[in-house]
Amino acid sequence: xxxxxxxxxxxxxxxxxxxxxxxxxxxxxxxxxxxxxxxxxxxxxxxxxxxxxxxxxxxxxxxxxxxxxxxxxxxxxxxxxxxxxxxxxxxxxxxxxxxxxxxxxxxxxxxxxxxxxxxxxxxxxxxxxxxxxxxxxxxxxxxxxxxxxxxxxxxxxxxxxxxxxxxxxxxxxxxxxxxxxxxxxxxxxxxxxxxxxxxxxxxxxxxxxxxxxxxx
Numbered sequence: 282x283x284x285x286x287x288x289x290x291x292x293x294x295x296x297x298x299x300x301x302x303x304x305x306x307x308x309x310x311x312x313x314x315x316x317x318x319x320x321x322x323x324x325x326x327x328x329x330x331x332x333x334x335x336x337x338x339x340x341x342x343x344x345x346x347x348x349x350x351x352x353x354x355x356x357x358x359x360x361x362x363x364x365x366x367x368x369x370x371x372x373x374x375x376x377x378x379x380x381x382x383x384x385x386x387x388x389x390x391x392x393x394x395x396x397x398x399x400x401x402x403x404x405x406x407x408x409x410x411x412x413x414x415x416x417x418x419x420x421x422x423x424x425x426x427x428x429x430x431x432x433x434x435x436x437x438x439x440x441x442x443x444x445x446x447x448x449x450x451x452x453x454x455x456x457x458x459x460x461x462x463x464x465x466x467x468x469x470x471x472x473x474x475x476x477x478x479x480x481x482x483x484x485x486x487x488x489x490x491x492x493x494x495x496x497x
Contacts, residue, residue, distance in 0.1 A: 287338070291318050296340035296488065303341035311336060311403035313410055320431050320438050323492055325472060330397030339472075344491040345483050347469040352458035353482040361448050362455070367426075368419045369456045375408045378415040378427040378443075385443035396441060404440065407431060416453040420446060428453045435467040436495050454481060468494050 282301065285294040287309035299305030309315055311326060319325060319338065328337040354362070361367070383389050383396040407413035412433065418426035426449020428442035437457065442450040458469060471478050474485070 291315055293319060293322055293324055293338065293340075296323065296342060299340060303339040304337055305340050306338040308335045309338070311399060313403075313407055313412070316403065316407060316431070317412065317433070320433055321495065323470075323488065323495065325438065325440075326400070327395055327472075329393045329395055330399060331392070331394065340488075341472075342488040343485045344488060345471045345474040345478070345485055346491065347454075347458060347471060347478065347481065347483045349458040349462035349466050349469060351482045352455055353480065354455055355480070358448065358451055358455065361452065366420065367446075367449060367452055369452060370417045370419065371456075371460065372408075372414055374417050374424055374427075375413065375415040375429060376405065377424045378417055378429050379404060379441075381424060381427060381443045381445070382429065382441035385445060404429065404431075416457050418444075418449040418453050425449050426453055428457065433495075435465055435497070436470060437461055437466060437468070438470045439472065451477070451481065454478075467497070 283298055284300060284304055285306040287306050291314055294305055296305050305324065324338045324340045326336040327339050379401055383401060388394055404413050412431055413429060414432050415429040416427050417424055425446045426444040428439060428450060430437050430439040442453060444450040461469065471483050474483065
């Protein structure tokens with residue numbers, strides 16, 4: 282098991298050589314080209330920006346994913362959808378969503394906060410170039426939740442979500458899954474397991490299956 286030091290060249294090591302928790306490499310930058318290479322091979326950056334100067338790159342060998350056609354909509358969420366009190370848009374306020382993800386529930390004050398200025402700048406540039414997308418949830422004119430991530434081909438790599446009112450992030454994920462399914466999307470990568478995502482249909486698949494789906 283090893284953690285590799287990246288340099289200015291664009292490359293990533295074999296993820297099977299990394300640490301048990303999925304950490305494989307450190308260093309490099311957050312340029313669009315490096316991020317595209319990373320995501321297309323199952324890597325993503327994740328680091329506590331107050332304590333870590335260089336990006337840490339993870340590529341877990343058990344991947345927690347949601348297949349868009351398998352998203353679970355609970356009875357209570359069906360009622361929320363029917364009420365129609367929250368409106369949903371796509372790519373209407375990427376900046377608002379990423380800043381919401383960074384600051385909701387005072388996340389940015391946590392010691393382990395990872396969505397810092399460098400990450401926000403990198404993913405905003407990815408959005409500007411058409412590789413990152415957001416789902417917004419509105420209550421009247423107010424942004425109350427949403428999610429953002431990277432979209433490459435038939436895969437969506439979820440980065441973060443937030444809710445300022447109950448169920449907003451769940452609603453965003455359901456809308457993403459249903460829309461992505463209609464557009465031919467095959468896979469939503471959730472990166473890490475949470476009880477919330479597991480209840481919504483998330484499950485583990487091996488890296489070999491995952492990478493085959495990415496490359497198909």
